[in-house]
Amino acid sequence: MGVSTIAASLIMSIPDYSIGEVESLVLKAYRGAGQSWGLAQEAANAAAWMAMHGLPALDEFATLVQQIDKVDCAHLRPDFAEASLWCSSSGRLCPVVTGCAFAESNLSQHNLKSGVQIKDVLQPLIMIGFVSRAATQLKRNLIVQDAAAEFSYELSATGHFSNALNRLSGGPSKADLVIRESMNSVTETAVTPSVYQRAHASGNTVQILERFAQRTYVPATDESRNAGAGAGLLDND
């Protein structure tokens, strides 16, 4: 077996996933963690955005669902002590709940210029898609950074995305974030949106998500097997 053949077989053996599979799996897993269907839709949408921008959507969500499993959403949402400082009394913010709040809130120009601080965000990479949504809606370029300056992403008003520190794999499991308007022209250096058509997962990520997704299924009984689908066993024609 030549080197190129070995390389080819290695590539073949690494499973990749369609964006639809990422969406479907994250939808069910997030719901399976005890959260609402509407937030699960947001999680799925954010996961698709991440995967299409080369971010490790499946890995990030596999970690997140374990952290928020069966936690009441009231303990995962920002309390809005003040407009420029978001935090939660529980010391952890879900990036999906917080991301929705950020994209949907009435942010003033003043807040954006000086920066909104968001404390204790779990899996903060997940926030990036929501910040991108806000940038598009507000028609402003936004930059999101963590306090430790481990990552920094710029999201343009036109939907472009740039990873200033060029770290595409893995983010911190929890971080304090600052989101503010960027004075840079993001589009000059930015990645074209949606260049990635396949998603990858590491380790047992998919198994974890499937375990959570499993909780949304109803086990079959003989009665439901026949009645629920409505088909009899015989389907010859």
Add this chain to the structure above:
Amino acid sequence: MDNINNAPATIAMLRPPQTVMRLQRLGSFHQTRLSFMRVLLRRLEKDGWRFSRTHWDIDASGVGVGVYTAHGPERSYSLIAFANDLDPAKRSDRVIASEWDATFTLYDGIPTQGDLQRLQDNVPVQEAGRVSGKELSLSRANRSVRLFDYVRQKLSSGEQPAMEELDKVGYLMRTTAVYGSGKFGACDRRFIADREEFKEPFQVELLAVYMIRAFSVDIVEHLAQADDPDNYVALDVALKRRLGIGNSTGLGMAPFIVNHPTLLNNWILARETALARVRAIEYATTEKNAQFGIYLQRQIIGVRQWQTDHDHQAGKIVDLLSDLEQLEQYLHVHCQVQIKKPWDEIYRWAEQHLTPEGQECVVTLLLEPYPELVDDLSASMSIDENRHFAINGRMPLSVLADLIDCNYGFAKEFNAGARDQNARFWYASEEKLEPRLGERFEEDGAEREHPLATARDVAALSAQIKACAVQKTAVAEFLLQYPQHRHTVRRVQQSATHPYSEIADNLIASTLLPIDLLRCKLSFFGAVKFDPRSDRWLRINLYQHAPLLEELNSSDTADWTDSWVYPPLQRH
């Protein structure tokens, strides 16, 4: 409605959503000029697509691989068919089937030997395998026990099968699943949606099914010839055209039109706009009148061939035939040329005198003579759902309440305390990962319910809004407090710009007929001969009477027109 330009006279003619979106009406829809199968064949014809069978390595027992390639102006697609010699005992069990007579994938381009080998390992096992971003669909089909062996035996003994026998079934093989976008690793629709040939919905799946139809004829001929090479005759071309491809569809498809409200809106809006345009016509020419009359005759022939054992549908077919005969008489009495807005007149008459099944059949017939007013609307039937996904958090609750008031009249009728209105729940089965319908008060699992109970959920949202003291509160703030209403808020906001996005009925009522949901969707595919096997699954026929692969764009089918879906007036 930002993607369709209409004259005010047309807009005034649009039927209101509260009329159109009732399940009884949606469950009476028939195919139209805008159905996706007809859109596909029009494009294949217009753009000069050609088909060839490029590979056929199938043995005398019917096991092997066949490849068909569709060559378009810019790209080619190949249907790869894996033929199987299935033990008849395995064909009889639908619910736990793991093996089929044939399995298929639509490949993006022309496959290499390596691709065929990779797919051989995965496609025949369907859900248990994986396909790649080079594959666009995954499907399987079984032979019709009623027809396949009969045709095989006739051809091998040198005879043509009887047309009456063919018409009783209408197909040699029946697909039991056609998976598309992103399923089991296949390419996502979003990455090919800008290709000209796939702009309209479900063109990938329907292209695959059109080619599967050709395979179903080729394989019966192949086996008949292997049975007796000396006496074998090929199937008569006119008989081939009478054969479509069957499909059986269960609940798996039902939630789709509830889960894709903005897409559903675009389908219905296109159809309603087409109807409104035709109704707004001031005078009809003699030629258009004559065409309408011919389509009516051909439709009557088709309805007479429509067979089902399902009592509910059988009753509807009897009514439909009576409706169409009444329409014939009405046309005899009224000379349409002299009447102003003649088509509007016919529609209004139908609304007063015919059943919903008949009324919707009239809608189909009214569109038929007017390709110049109807066909361009197919371009508006897709949607980038992502554009409408984000919730407007700045909307005040009072505006959300107004939207509910205007667009969700059906939710006001929902009574949470009435068992019959709360009787069902939609769920995904652990065994098949497919949508199912359960009985809330008799079965376990209602806590795992899927969010398809629009009427109930909107009623609950409405009550929660009323309980909020400050109506100026923004939606974002409300949803932080009440995340359980988020999926409903999204729908309500989408309804502001998508008037036909919601089915105006209670989808968990004891009286729900899930086949109404299936029929609505399948009519947009272009299916005919709806044959319910229970209240929740049915058989249909696709591409019956359609031109054969080799007939598209060939000079000897100059008389082929887009009206293939109607049976010919004279049997030949």
